[in-house]
Amino acid sequence: MTENKSLTTGDIAKYCGVTLRTVIRWIERGSLKAYKLPGRGNNRITPEDFVAFLTAHGMPIPAEFRQQENNRILICDDEPAFAKAINRTLARAGYATEVANDGFQAGVLLVTFKPWLMTLDLSMPNMDGFEVLRHVRGNPDLEPIKILVISGLHQNDLDKAINLGADMALAKPIVNEELLAHIERLK
């Protein structure tokens, strides 16, 4: 539960190498958005507002506020057995993984799980991989996610996937070591 905790003026002061008094002045001036507790009006700042403030002023962002990067991977495959196999490989390699068995789950997890990479199986009867690819690349609101296509289809389908914005396209069968190497290279 430590992840979504609001910050006090003291916290901000430490992060910015500045006095608490100064932080309060920033808040008073409106540069830093904050809300007040009912007591005497002690200030609280949400992490989001803090990073917005930092980026707006070109200030360095402390490591703990940087988005956790390059460790969350979403596996999109409608065949549970295959998805499980990939999941096991990636989980063993230390990645935090989630599996989507259809387009709906893929959409939800893409937004809530915020992966930096997704593996996408094109040859799925219950879910059009090309369509997912088109949506993700066509929606600027979605994270600039890396997409690694996996497919048992023909080479021209892999090429088509690349043209649609996939960062990498692998043909089945997949060798675990190769998969991990390709993911590592996409970082």
Place this chain on the structure above:
Amino acid sequence: MTENKSLTTGDIAKYCGVTLRTVIRWIERGSLKAYKLPGRGNNRITPEDFVAFLTAHGMPIPAEFRQQENNRILICDDEPAFAKAINRTLARAGYATEVANDGFQAGVLLVTFKPWLMTLDLSMPNMDGFEVLRHVRGNPDLEPIKILVISGLHQNDLDKAINLGADMALAKPIVNEELLAHIERLK
């Protein structure tokens, strides 16, 4: 997830980024309205009193307590013409609408658009409406959204949809006035 359940001091503390002790002090001072359980007088706060408290002090309101404005509707239909027809009807009636043509869009929009109601066509070749229904009702993290199923399938499919958690199931063809009336009744 957002039932009409009373909140404990611990809940409030987490939401406000504050200690349980402080919450009790707010209650003692009268800033936060609460009632006491018979046992030792443990405090309980109704969601209504909580949001009243938050707004009164300019504090941010957590997403799960934000008032459902009952005006955002998500239309799930893979047939653009039919989706457009429903969209026109709902937009004219004053609703804010978004259209999802496949499961992926439905998943993304459900999370980002946060509709209070979704219309769901079951008879879609590119998207399994039953699967969407199952996912939405099986995922406690998703909003407790109202689901209005629209289908050209047989009556037993409508019944199946109701069993899966749909709040209403209408058979095609749809009469605009009836659709609006049913939506109004679900509010």
Place this chain on the structure above:
DNA sequence: ATAATATGTGACATTTGCGACATTTGATAA
């Protein structure tokens, strides 16, 4: 029923807001 978890309370420690004033910073003109 029993165990695990959450809550209330008091005493005490720490942090915070704020005013008044000192010091630094950066720009500008002499």
Place this chain on the structure above:
DNA sequence: TTATCAAATGTCGCAAATGTCACATATTAT
């Protein structure tokens, strides 16, 4: 360069708000 000025930031002290800790007890889960 130096002087000067305004804005921003730092320092100090106090009162109020909030946090911490231990423990008894209520509530919830098993």
